[in-house]
Amino acid sequence: MSAPLSGATAPSTLNPDRLELARVARRWLGASSPISVVRQALESETEVMPEFWPELVELGWIGLSVSEEHGGQGGTLADLVTVLEEWGLAVAPGPFPGSALLATLLDVHAPEFLAPIIAGAVGAVAFGGGALQAVDHGSTVLLTGEVKPVDGGSLAEWFLLPVVVEQATESEADADWYLIHRDELLVTPLRSADPVRRLAAVTAHNLSVSSDRRIPVQTHQVRDLAAVVQAAECVGVAAWCVSTAAEYAKNRVQFDRPIGQFQAVKHRCADALCRLEEARAATWDAAELDPSDEQFPLAAAVAGALGATAAFECAKDAIQILGGIGYTWEYDAHLYLRRATVARHLNGDPVPWRRRVWQLVQSGLRRSMAVDLPASAESFRPEVRSLITQLQQVDREHWNRELADGGWIAPHWPTPWGRSASGLEQLVIDEELREAGIRRPHIQIAGWVLPTLIAHGTSAQQERFIRASLRLDLRWCQLFSEPEAGSDLASVTTRAERVEGGWSLTGQKVWTTLATEADWGICLARTDPTAPKHEGITCFLVDMRNPGIEIRPLRELTGFAMFNEVFLDQVLVPDDCVVGDVNGGWSCARTTLENERVSMGSGSSFGPGLESVLDLSHRTGSTPDARVVDVLGGLLASAQALSVMGLRTTLRALSSELGMAAVGPGPEASIRKLLGVEHEQRVQEVGMELLGSATVIDESEGAVWFGGFLGNRALSIAGGTSEIQRNVIAERLLGLPRDELST
Ligand SMILES: Cc1cc2nc3c(=O)[nH]c(=O)nc-3n(C[C@H](O)[C@H](O)[C@H](O)COP(=O)(O)OP(=O)(O)OC[C@H]3O[C@@H](n4cnc5c(N)ncnc54)[C@H](O)[C@@H]3O)c2cc1C
Known part of the structure; x- marks a missing residue:
């Protein structure tokens, strides 16, 4: 039985035709490459062609992204990526990814060689290490040397090999690429970290090859495309790991609780899902571009930086969550770890990709994230x-x-x-x-209050407050948090007692932003202390000029005083200022909080902060050292993925208007809130690192960066802490059990 196209295993694509392709691929792989077939490949003495190969060739998947005029299916890279994700999810045997990669490259650069590959002759692209040495004899070259390891090489018939001329360099960075048949080479299958799809060493000894076997493709073009192909398979690998770990965490009971209730497990699952979604967004972004697009190298580099690493980390996490069973040969987790490890060490090492992201951005390249409006x-x-x-x-x-x-x-x-x-x-x-x-x-706190009034307020309340607030004639504050009720907001103890014509509120609120400037506050207070804690709360609108209100500004760690303590002593709130039902305040609070979440998570991620860091790195004059380049490249890659997640959220919201079947809300919005906040905090820290000791002189540029750093500490606290956000991600997106004590 194949997994449904939802949850962690939902494919990257948002396009309904491709979703159908994913469905077909998942069904086909479920039937043709069930885990028993994978296991056969694992245990086999030597690698043999999977029985399903002729059928796969018949399906046309090898030439999925090859133009029809060259005998392919006329699809795009995104189509191929859709199938490759399913391939990773099924950890299928057989050299499909290498063949499809070679076909896609030949389609653009040397279509005259395509026919046998599309007809099923296996292809492999050697980006694993080293290059053959060539002596140029004009119409022929004489090749010598070894390239290894070559992924899928043990079964390959055609090899695309990097070749460097004479003494140039051992590196394949400036290599020429030659297409050579297996019969001309010595191909030695290697014992492989992933025995399901094996590696090979490819040797040439004084091999004379016609120069028309040279494929006019540049190394970076090979590597960029390979990165996307590999990232796609890795997304599938990571998806299996995340969904398997989550399922196990839901069902495995220890200490009388499902282990998914323990936050060490729950948060590990949430973080794994975040990594998967980052990689998924980056891969989708690159796949949506034509490889000839000038922005493709950047998108591919981001996919390279995130894809294999996500698979590698998620596979390790899955094994950890599975415990002893995950460590066994019989459990499938190691198959995914093996595939991820090979990917990570063949073209998927994040360090060079992060460097490339940085180099491309330095050279002025940016991804534009626009939606083409119909x-x-x-x-x-x-x-x-x-x-x-x-x-x-x-x-x-x-x-x-x-x-x-x-x-x-x-x-x-x-x-x-x-x-x-x-x-x-x-x-x-x-x-x-x-x-x-x-x-x-910017209507500030009203941006969160007014949706609550729209959803739960009376028409009189709406008439009275909404227009005036939108015109900025009324300002608001949010009187939710209390000394004993923070993340556990339903523990509010501010009392509201029935009095003639309304309610009398007594209690203390805290961390109330802009209370001194506010005309009105939206306030949660307990109206039925005997009811379960979520059911005895009512939502009130409080006139902040009321007698009985005392506001004491609190100085924040930045030195400013934006938030306050608010003391309420028998503050009279008339009946017409109750929002929604008495004792029904929790649903009002949820509307307000959910709005808060959206608005706080919606800032640009490749935003001004990171651009300022880049600017700072330019101004330091010298080329940053390798460590700084790595850090900057990592930040750029994650910023890029965050932007793509924003775009995907928009596209989902617009799906029906763009003439697509509605694809429904995805996981990106809540994941983006968590990752976005932590990213912004990191950006500020990196800025300080670059500025060096000037950071701690609290004036001019030091003050800006240090001030930003201090201010950004609030991002992971206000409006739901990052820990609570991880709970939400694990519970809502992965279905892990709620902690009974924190409901
Ligand atoms: C700048 C700023 C402005 C704010 N403005 C307002 C405002 O205008 N109005 C308002 O009502 N509130 C406001 N807040 C309050 C904010 O909503 C709370 O600070 C936040 O909800 C956390 O509550 P707390 O501070 O009591 O921390 P606590 O809930 O006590 O949390 C302390 C630590 O414990 C962790 N923790 C708590 N529960 C769990 C759990 N179940 N699982 C794992 N970890 C947990 C938290 O993540 C955190 O790390 C503001 C806060 C800040 C920093």
Whole structure:
């Protein structure tokens, strides 16, 4: 039985045709390469062609991304990647990835050699190590030397081999690439870390080869494409590991609890899923590009930096979570670890890829992350443009009002507060306002409060508060956290007692941002102390000028005082300021918190912070040392993956408007919040490292970086800590059991 296309094993693609291809591939591999077939390959004395090979050739997968005019299926790299992910998930035997890679390369660079590969003759590309030495004799070259290990080499008939001329260098970096038949070479199968798909050493001894066997492809083109092919298979490997570990953690009981309730296990699963999703986003991004696109090398390098490492780390995590059983030969986890290890050591070492990411970015290359809007988007433009024209005719000081009254501040909110704008319409509005240089006012805490009023408030409350807040005539604070109720917000103890005409609130709130400036606060208070803790809470709107409220600013570690303690002593809140049902406040809190999460996680990840770090590294003058380059390359790769996750979230939201079947919400948004926060914190730290001792002089540039570093500490605390976010990821996305004590 093959795994369903959901959860950790959902394929990278968002395209419905490719989802169908993934479904077909998963079904086919489930039938043709069940684990019994994989095991046969594992135990076999020598590697033999899998029985399913002729059928696979018949399916046309080797030439999936090869143009029809060259005998292929006329698909794209994304089609191939879709099947390769399934290949990794099934840890299938047989030299399919190498053959498909060779076919894809030949399609562009030497189609005259394609026919036998597409017809099923096995191909292998030797990017494992070394290069053959050549003596150039004009129309022929004389080849000598050994290249090893070659992935899939033990069964290959055609080899694409790196060749360096005479004394040039042993490195294949500047190599020529020759296509040579096995009969002309000595091919020695090697004992392989992954016996399911074996490696070989390929030797040539004074082999005279016609120079027309030279394939006009550059080494970086071979390696870039190989990185994407490999990353795709690795995403499948990592997906199996994450879903297997999560399933096991749900069911294995120790200390009378499923082990998935222990946070050491739960958080390991969450982190593994994050790594997988990063790799998945990066691979998808590269696969969506044509390899001739000038941005392809950067996308491929990011996939190279993240793909094999994700598989390697997830496989280790899976074995750890499985415990003793994971350490056995009989359990399949080691098959995935073996495949990941080979990938990581053949073209998947993250260090050179991170260096390449850095080099490409240094040279000015950037990935543009735009969504191509369909023609239907044009129907929204005239209205947005006419708003802009109107705005440009009135005084700037009235812009807020115009924007607020027209529903332009949060167009996705329902009318009349927003414009009930579809995803597409929102993008058009953003685009047009940006182009006209119009910034929407930041409504701060109201951005989280107003959706709660829209969802749960009475129409009188909506009339009274929403428009005024959008116009910035009313400012808000959020009175949720208390000294004893932080992450466990449902433990609030502020009391609300019934009095004539309303409620009397008494208690203490803490960490209340902007309380001194706020006109109103949204407040959670306990109305039924006898009810279970989530059920006895009510949500109130509190006039901050009320008698009985005392606000004491708290100085933050930055030295500023944005947040406050708020003491409530018999503060009278009239009945018309109760939001939703009495004792139904928890659902209001969830609306507010969920909005908070989205808004905090939605900043750009390849944003100004990282650009400033790059700028700083330029200004230091000298070329950064290898360690710094590695760190910067890593940051750039993860920033890139975060941007891609943002794009994928947008595309999912727009799927039906883009004429695709709706693909539903994916895991990217919550993962991006966690990874994004930790990434931003790291960016700031790297900036400080680059600045060196000037960081600790708290003035000029030191003050900026150090101040940013201090400020960023809040990112992983406010609006749900990173630990809570890991719980959410593991519980909601992987279905791990909730901790009964923290519900
Ligand atoms: C700058 C800033 C602004 C803020 N603004 C507001 C505001 O305007 N209004 C408001 O109401 N609140 C505000 N907060 C409060 C914020 O929401 C809380 O700080 C946050 O929810 C964490 O609660 P806590 O501080 O009590 O920490 P605690 O919940 O006590 O957590 C302490 C540590 O224990 C960990 N922990 C707790 N529970 C678990 C668990 N189940 N599993 C694993 N680890 C756990 C946490 O991750 C954290 O590392 C603000 C906080 C900051 C830093």
